[in-house]
Amino acid sequence: MQQPGIPKHDYQQIYYRRSTALWKASLCFLFLLLCVSLLWIIVDGQAERLETIYYSIAAVLGMWLVGPLFFMFVSRLTRSPAVLLSWDDDALNTGKRKIPWSRIRKVELASPARSKWLLSASPMIVLFLKDGTRSHIQTDHLLSKKELNQAVTLLQETLQEQKQDHGLS
Known part of the structure; x- marks a missing residue:
């Protein structure tokens, strides 16, 4: 409930x-440990010739796909x-820049897709x-x-309110 004298949207955040x-x-870290274990098996000479190929491919691909996620989650955690x-x-x-409401026309959610590096x-x-x-967030x-x-939905409603309050179109 809004209290009298307090602006409706003084300051809001999405946590x-x-x-x-x-x-x-943690899950990414465990997966990366598994990849390192596969490499260790190869280096230690415990893998057969065919296993060496499979293990090395699995380890490199695993690190390639999960490594960036691990660092992304750790950076958000800290x-x-x-x-x-x-x-x-x-x-x-947005954390990187401030965008005035007067410059925003519309807010939508974009579906995830694979990047060019998979x-x-x-x-x-x-x-x-x-x-x-x-601008992507x-x-x-x-x-x-x-x-x-x-x-x-909250951002869309806030944008509509800003348009009404300030006569933006």
């Missing part, structure tokens, strides 16, 4: 749970505060700007589907 980053980073994005009455702060791409919030460009796999949808 992620550190526990999510922790368990995902970031303080655990805020994905924030905003006030003037602008939306790395996992997380769902992202897309800000369509009035100059025809887009990576969610880094830290929000559930429900949380993502709630965040996008």
